[in-house]
Amino acid sequence: MSLEDMKGSPMPSSELIAKSVSALDTLFPEIASGSRRRAHRRDMKELQKEIASIDSNRTLNDDEKAVFRYSSYRTLGHIDNLTDIIDGSVPLVHKPENVKGIDPDWVDDFQDKAGKCSNSDLQIIWSQILAGEIDEPGRFSKRFLSIVSTLEKSEAEIFKKVCSYSVITGHKEVYSFMSVDNSSGTFYNHKAIALSDLSCLFELGLMDTTVGMSVHILPKSKEILQTSKELVILYNSMDKEIEACPVNRTFSKVGEALASLCDLGCAPDFHRIVQEVLPEKIDYEFVPVKESNEKILRTDY
Structure with a gap:
């Protein structure tokens, strides 16, 4: 918050x-x-x-x-x-x-x-x-x-910036959407986040250097991701399980605890980055939390 x-x-x-x-x-x-x-x-x-x-x-x-x-x-x-x-x-x-x-x-x-x-x-x-x-x-x-x-103000700002592109998964884990800007992987999300920013969070113990995380959806099913203000609902209309979100860096347990105090998915271009990261075969929609109940019940996918 x-x-x-x-x-x-x-x-x-x-x-x-x-x-x-x-x-x-x-x-x-x-x-x-x-x-x-x-x-x-x-x-x-x-x-x-x-x-x-x-x-x-x-x-x-x-x-x-x-x-x-x-x-x-x-x-x-x-x-x-x-x-x-x-x-x-x-x-x-x-x-x-x-x-x-x-x-x-x-x-x-x-x-x-x-x-x-x-x-x-x-x-x-x-x-x-x-x-x-x-x-x-x-x-x-x-x-x-x-x-x-141990956090400096600048480090807290980096962490909040990464959180602004992040969601809570159905397993209560924090997933960050990262769109690589160039082949060297030194910048993400149109230079909003630098590799050095992530290295800083690794050194602080807020992100895990050894564990990656991806989001999978079962056949004819959906996955509900949540930001601080809306749901990101992903639909799999296929007859097989698919990887909806590619393997990405993950938060440590301490990082997840700190992320619970931050605004998730609040970046101005958050929707744009999600669209870039998701594969074309995934249907998705962004739903304000207050309108989410009927959307969660949807079965036509």
Whole structure:
């Protein structure tokens, strides 16, 4: 879900918001809502002043300075960052009653890693992760948190770009439509994606270098792929199973978890790329999710 979609989504009820705030206060009592939260807010100038004081203290050795710097960042900078992330997660929580199922060790790990994030765009991802974990405890592993914590903004943008050409298959896997631009395979989707972009995601552990994936359709059957806003329905009218989508790179499990927070199939030329990738013998249609029920029932293929 993008920031734009978050802004356009219906606001949750005041009762749900109150329950969500209460659930978050339970997880993070030291950054509780209301006056206690405001009392912990710190200006970044105060943090910089404190760090400068530590660095200029000649009675401390380098290791001791590192410990005090970390403590200052955690108690001041971390709290500011976490407050923004927690505030952002409030309208995204749908099942605040599930908060009791969250592992305390996960919360500690989340605080440590998310608290270091000061970039507002990346904080949106952390807000989504927190809300998702409250709704479904155990959804995001600590390994997932570790990988997300290493993301630079530019890397997150690359990942979102690949997701904008991706779908969820019937097996709950993420498949990316990639139309090769030249024989060397250095660019895809009319230069929207470079091979170096994919290499970056491999190095981050978000895509799998060893496993490929394709989409097959049984005889006289259909395969339903889903983006964030529509279905891509593929029809096989033949008497034999066919490969509808060629073997392509696949997301790792961590990558799939992160993709669940992104807008899938939202690229402006997504339909065009799908048409280029699919073989001619495949019939297909794009159906908005709200109109999908009667289309899924179609049998004339």
